[in-house]
Each structure stands twice: as C-alpha cells, then as structure tokens.
Amino acid sequence: MSRLDAGADTVPEPAAATEPLIVASSVTRVLPGAVPVTLVHDIDLSIGRNEFVAITGASGSGKSSLLYLLGLLDLPTSGEVRIGGRATEHMDEAERAEVRLSTLGFVFQFHFLLPEFTAQQNVLLPMQALGRLPDEKMRERARFLLTSLGLGEHVGKRPDQLSGGQRQRVAVARALANDPPVILADEPTGSLDSTASAQVFQILRDLVDTRRKTVVAVTHDIDLARRMDRRVVLEDGAIVSDDGRM
C-alpha cells in the first residue's frame, strides 16, 4: 500500500480493471448561439488504468473543453462518454454528480479552493459530500493526505495564507480525498513558478507510479507534456496526434 492509500480502505474501486476507465466516442461539443462555436469535434479517445496522459495543443484548440467533457462537467452535443464502463449519456444531474464525486478528482489551474475554508476543510468537502466515511476517519484522511503532500503544518491555514504551490497541493489532496481512480487536471502547473510546478508535477507522477492512478492533465507546456507517458495533441477541436493510440 502506498503512503496515499492509508485511510481510504472504505472507498471502493469504481470500475472493472480490464476496461478502459474513460472512453470518448465521436464526441462533439458545439456551443449554441447566433454563430455556433465548435469546441471539439469527432473525438475518439480511450484512456486506461494507470495512464499519465497529457492533452496538449495551442490555445483555443479545445484541450480544456475536452477535459470538461471527460469529467462530465459538460455534456457532448453528440457522441458518448463512458466512465468506468458506464454510459453517461442518459445520466441525470445527480448521477453525474455522484460519478464525479466517487470516480473523478479535479485539479484546476487556479486551485479553486474555497477561500473561507482551511486546507483541511477544503480536503474534507468531497468526503463529506460523499458521506461514506465517519467524521473522524474523514478528518484523519484529510490530515494524512495533506501531510503526504508536505502540508502537515498548514492544515489549519486558509488558502490566502498559503503560497501558490501549497494551494495547488491542497487542490491535489482534495482531488484525492475520495480516492478516485482518475485525476483530471486542467493546467495544474499553469499558474505556478518553476519550483512549485516541479513539485506538483512530481506529485502527479507519483500518483501514477506508486498509486496506479490515471492522470489526465491538460497543458500547453510542451516540455511538461513530454515528461508524461502519453500525449494527445489537439488542433481546432480535433485530435491530430495521439502517441498512445492503440
């Protein structure tokens, strides 16, 4: 058991090990309006267990839009996204929320922590929302996750009392709170300096290597993308290269 596994013994494994964790089939997303805008079109993507995938491309190529679709934050105009073998097309809001809560962990570019809450409270949020662990276990796990990410002395601090790198590590701890098999990260190092950026990248790397998590990270940083195991390159909303395509 890795150091980040402790305290998560009651969180179930969400999907069968043999199936890809995320499958996007002919996914297209068009923003309606007087002039409809196509964000992504005809995306076919399959992401398996324990992959470290970079979604990269130029600004406006549809990287983040694709991540939101894979994370069920947005709905495709056509096509289908399957998470852990489950079709999501006909899921209602509550079902999608449940999948996000239990199967997916999100890390955003601007950490997106609740400003009035301490680091520990922010990490507790997804666990409290899921409600599978008793209070004491939840607090124990939140403290453990933060300590594992080098924030043991900062559990009681609010985001405005932390540095950018520390906030992003709190965001990673929050993404791991319910021990989801998939972490979706949107420019996780985009707003960090090089040192903090390296720290966060190493944490994501460890998640894949030692915890066998699947990490899908959007980045425009080519060097960062090169250090990941698989690169999916988007251009004008379409996949132009995928070095992990089978």
Add this chain to the structure above:
Amino acid sequence: MNLVLEIALTHIRSRVRQTLVAVAGVATGVGFSIMMAALMEGSQNDFMRQLIDALPHIAISDERREATPQPAQTMFDAAEIHGLTPQARRPGIKNPMAIMASLESWIPGDVAPSTKTQGIIRYAARDVGASITGIDPHREPKVSMLATQMRQGTLQSLYRSTNAIILGDRLAEKIGARVGANITVQGSNGARIGAQVVGFFHSGVRPVDESTAYVLLKTAQVLQQQTGLVNELRVRVADAMAALDIARRIERETGYKSVAWQEAHEDLLSAFVIRNIVMYTVVGAILLVASFGTYNIISTITHEKTRDIAILKSLGLRETTVRRIFVIESLVIGLMGAVAGWVLGCTLTLALGTIEIKSPFVDSTRLPLAYSVLHYAVATAAALASSLVAGYFPARKASRLYPVDIIRGAT
C-alpha cells in the same frame, strides 16, 4: 458538522456586516410585529373586558324576537286578516323566579333579576335623564362588577332607607348630589318618588357613569307602577366566550329574547376583525420589506459565490445540496433576526407599557398590552417563511449554475 450547514455558516460568518444588516431588517420586522400585536390585542382585550364587566354576559328581556300575533291569526290558517296590530302583552317576564330557578339548574354561572326603566332625576332644580335599574343587592354581585365599582356606600346601603338610590359618580357630580341628599325620581309612567342617595359607583365607562342609577327591585317596580315586575334577567357565566351558545339555549327554552354580550356588541366585534386584518396586513408588510433585505443578501452571496458554487458542483455536489446551502443561510439569517426581534419586540412592548394615556371616555392610566408567546411564535414563523421564500429563488438560481461556464470564465 453537516457539510451544508458548515458551508452556510461559513458564508454568513465571512460577511458579518451584510449579515447584520439583513438580520437587523428581519429583527425590525419581528420586533415591531410583536409590539403591534401586543398593543392591538392588549387594547382589544382591555376593551372587551370593560364591555364584559360593564354589562351582563347575557341579558334576558321581556321582549320576543318577533311581535306576538293575535290569536285569530294563528287559529285560522285559511283566513287572511287585515289591519290587526300585534297582541299587546303585559310588560315583564312571567314567573321570573321560576325561570331563574330553572336556569340556575343548568347554567354554569349566576342569574339576577332586574327592573329597568327610564326616568328623570331631579335635584336642586336640575333635571337629568337616567337609566334606572332595580336590583337585588344579594344577587347583583354575582352578575355584575357593581359591588367592586362602588366608590361610596355599598350595595347593601340600598336597604338603609326607603327608596334608596345609588348614582353614577358623574351623574351625582352633574346634579351636585352627595350621599344623604334627597332627590326626586320620576319614572317613564309619570310615577314620582323621593329617594335618598346612599352611594356612588364608578364603572370607568363615561356614558354609564353619567346616566345610570340603581335602586331596589321594589323601588323600580313602584316607578313602573307594576308590582312584581321583572323585565330583565341578567346572567353571568363562568366562561364569557360561551355566552352566545348559552343565550341561544335560554331563548329556545324560555321564549324570551336572550342577548349575549357578543350579540349586543356585534358591531364592535366586527370592527375588531377589521382592525386585526389591518394589523396583520401592516405586520405582513413590515416582514415583507424585511424579507427583501434577506433576498438581497442571499442574492449578493450567491452572486459573489458563483465561483465557489462552480467548484462545489465540479467536485460533485448536487443541485439540491447547493440549493440547500443558500436556503439554510437564509433561514439562519431569518432565525437570527427573529431572536433579535424577540428582544426588540419585548423591549418595545415594555417601553410602550410605561406610556401613560388619558382617555376622555374610559379610565386608563397605561396602554393596555397583551404579552403572549403566540405573538412571538407567529412573528417568528412569518419571518422564517419570508426568509425561506427570499432565499429560495437566489438559491435555485445558484444551484442551476453551469460550472463549466464559471470555470471557463475564471481560466
């Protein structure tokens, strides 16, 4: 602590000034509604108490609801008789003592006979019209507050001399009579007697004190020139509110017109209903205005918290959970406002209680106020309901936010 409650309380705590403004709005609404309810119900209770005390709960008179037809009209159905006047009846209640005994067997209260007449009281060349009531001093204290309203003399003083009379204090003042004065009383039939003033009473109701006098039953019968006449039986029941039903039963059983105090003051009671509608409308308007304050703060919070809402929803919180957060915030503000409103309402009510009021018609030294838990409960319920409504709409709007729209905007 519950997640929803924790987030709601954190939002409230982080906006102390705005929260206090909203709480103050609700508190003002609750406080003033409590004060108004205390004042309105207090004055109503006081007025009703005076009404109930000043008059018998039920007055059984020698009248009928409908004029008595001539025997010929009831005997011959087929015949139509024109020009008949109703049958003339001898004034007074037949067998009053038997009726009293019968009523006393089932009425939860007491009955007293009286003979009422209109007359003129003459003293020192001054004539004043008065309502003269013949009473039984032994029974009277059981049906009216007259015994406690005596300022000089007692009801027993009526036995002190032949044709003794007790005057309302303002009536005595008007004619300048003192206890021991010999006055002349003339009945509506023209009978005239000399009477000695043996006491004064003060009911606190000016028209009564200015124009009412009490004599013994016998004296009133002399003035009416009819021995044994009793034209009114007065009833006081244990529960004044039950008077109406008892009066109906008495009327059914005796055939005599039996009027409960509620019927006698139907117009006033209707006025109270209108007054209460006005009161609750004003109170409702105050609370409505207060609810706009709550709406405002919840709208502001949801507007400021769109990013947090997006985060919560992206983490996996459901729409209903997000909605619940803001509804609870609204309810907490409503509850805090209600509690502050209790203190404000109680303080205002106590302050009102110290104000001295002089009315030309009734005696009152302080504003009559009613202290009731119900006022607090109703104001609180109204405040919570308005807060719930005020919070629900911004909460619903917040819960429907599409997280991607916010996240895209932020990045």
